Amino acid sequence: MRDDHAWSAHDGAFTELGLRAMVLRLPHLLALTARLAHRADARALRMVVGAETGRGVAQAVAMVNLNGVLAALLGGGATTERLRGALPALLTVGLVAVAGAVLKSVSTMGTGRLEPKVERVATELYLRAAQRVEMAAVEDAEFHKRLESARFGAGAARRMIQYATSVINALLSLTAALAVLTALHPALLPLIVLMTLPSAWAALSVARRNYLSHLAWMQHARAGRMLSDLLTSAQAAAEIRVHGIGGFLLRHFRLMAEDSELEQTRLARLAARTGLVAALGTGAATLAAFGVLGWLLWSGAMALSVGGTAVIALRTGSGALESLVRQINYLHEEALFVGDLEHVQAEAAARAIPDRGRALPERLDEIRFEKVTFRYPGTDVPALRELDLVVPAGKIVALVGSNGSGKTTAVKLLSGLYTPDEGQVLVGGVPTDAVDRHALFSRVSTVGQDYFRWPFTARANIAIGRADAPLTEHRLDGAVRYADAEEVVREMPRGLDTLLARGYKGGHNLSGGQWQKLAIARARYRDGEILVVDEPTAALDAAAEQEVFAKIRNLAADGQTIVLITHRLHSVRHADLIYLMEHGRTVEHGTFRELMSPSAPGGFRALYELQRSQFQTEEETGRPSLPAQNGPAADGR
Ligand SMILES: Nc1ncnc2c1ncn2[C@@H]1O[C@H](COP(=O)(O)OP(=O)(O)OP(=O)(O)O)[C@@H](O)[C@H]1O
Structure with a gap:
């Protein structure tokens, strides 16, 4: 199950985990975090940046004054005089410490406010991008994997706030310590680097290893x-x-x-080994640093009071540098995930359903498929092959045929969910690959085979048919009546307000047929000009099935265009036009009477007879069977 991560957008990213590359990328990372934070809450961002800058300045002031304290204490004169001399600087150090503590709490508050908002903003960016892409992208496994990986990006963006704050803080501490050390003695500067190198190396090695492992084991x-x-x-x-x-x-x-677990153990073993080597290195480097300091003091190149401040500045500076490396490292790791989020967003934007397109005419006269060939993404075999088909407006057109013959695919192209690879689908004379697809969607209602069972209340399950319009009770009641779902609603514990989410408190479950009635009510509530019904009665009992077909006929009489997919051939008797599909193309079409006439090619007639004989045999033998209740299926399902 280990992933070869060949697909990963992070290819080679770990090689960027070197110190130089990370430092070079630092301004970009900080800008990225700042942009997200600014978008989420500009005020909180200003609060954090202000507080952290103040803390840095406070540290520098404290260090300079500490030098003053030590100089006064270690200087000549009586003890009381020396203490008096040290007092102003000591007071300043105390005041600055209080200011630092206040600023730290301001920064903590600002960060706490920013973090969830940044996560929300990043999540919304991701979700908005994901819900707008073409179906072809939804079904593209590669894109899906990238989406999955980018999901980490929102959490990473949240963590980046903390790390970016720590980076700013460490940078300011380091700058303060370096400024003080330079003022004390320039020879002290390389000592800081020497003391920090081993732990920086350890942090980088462990992070690099963890990151590689994360990539390799993500699928797992x-x-x-x-x-x-x-x-x-x-x-x-x-x-x-x-x-x-x-x-x-x-x-x-x-x-x-x-x-x-084995992988975790391996990483822990290696981390322990690296940590040990680094600790030895740090020990040796600290010894060397203090050796140099001792030599400076012994040779008289540095005063004792300056030596005291130097020790404090060295410790503060090396601590800040170590923290800086570690925090940049974390920031960099998180930024890789936020980078994924950015990549996915860019890819999603490129694969989004276009916002604009040609307008549809006010009234559609027909929908016409002209030599349409279509392959699903990642497949070689066409689902539709040079399909010709006409759906006149205000008529019932039935698509029948065996499993996999392309019926559902044809209605997906008709609805604008996919566009043809060859040929064209003309809706009111406008090809679907040029049309304003959102306008086309708004003209279509569907009750698909795999209609969705929304884990919301029954009311929301119906009204979601027009999710962007205010809910209308009158329309809702009409839809419930239309779908013959009044009894279903009556029997639910809280009527239309019953929550239909299993596994949630108060959640209620419905039978397949009851769900199907809600799906029909939803399509009715939407009231699209074109109604696509794909196996609308599969889960309904015989009486309900008859009702649904009668209602579908009424809709066509009202001027709605109906495209009906069904395996129940006796249900298509009243269709204005029937298309028999095989292997992605139509093989026969006409009215029921025409297709059943002896002069017709006979494919439809043979299927119909097969169903009828099956139905009769079951009635004769008296054997109860599922198809007998629900009507026989064309393919014997
Ligand atoms: N999302 C998909 N990705 C790849 N291939 C698909 C996809 N959906 C359908 N197909 C393939 O396209 C062909 C046509 O399928 P389609 O669902 O249109 O048939 P159908 O006539 O509606 O079948 P049924 O009566 O079983 O619902 C089949 O070979 C099917 O395997």
């Missing part, structure tokens, strides 16, 4: 999460119990967890 971690989700999933619960799948899933979960 996802698969592990998927297994644990399955074990607690309400949808899989029945099958897990009846088929005894729990043990199987648990076994595989443990195997996968054990694999990643």
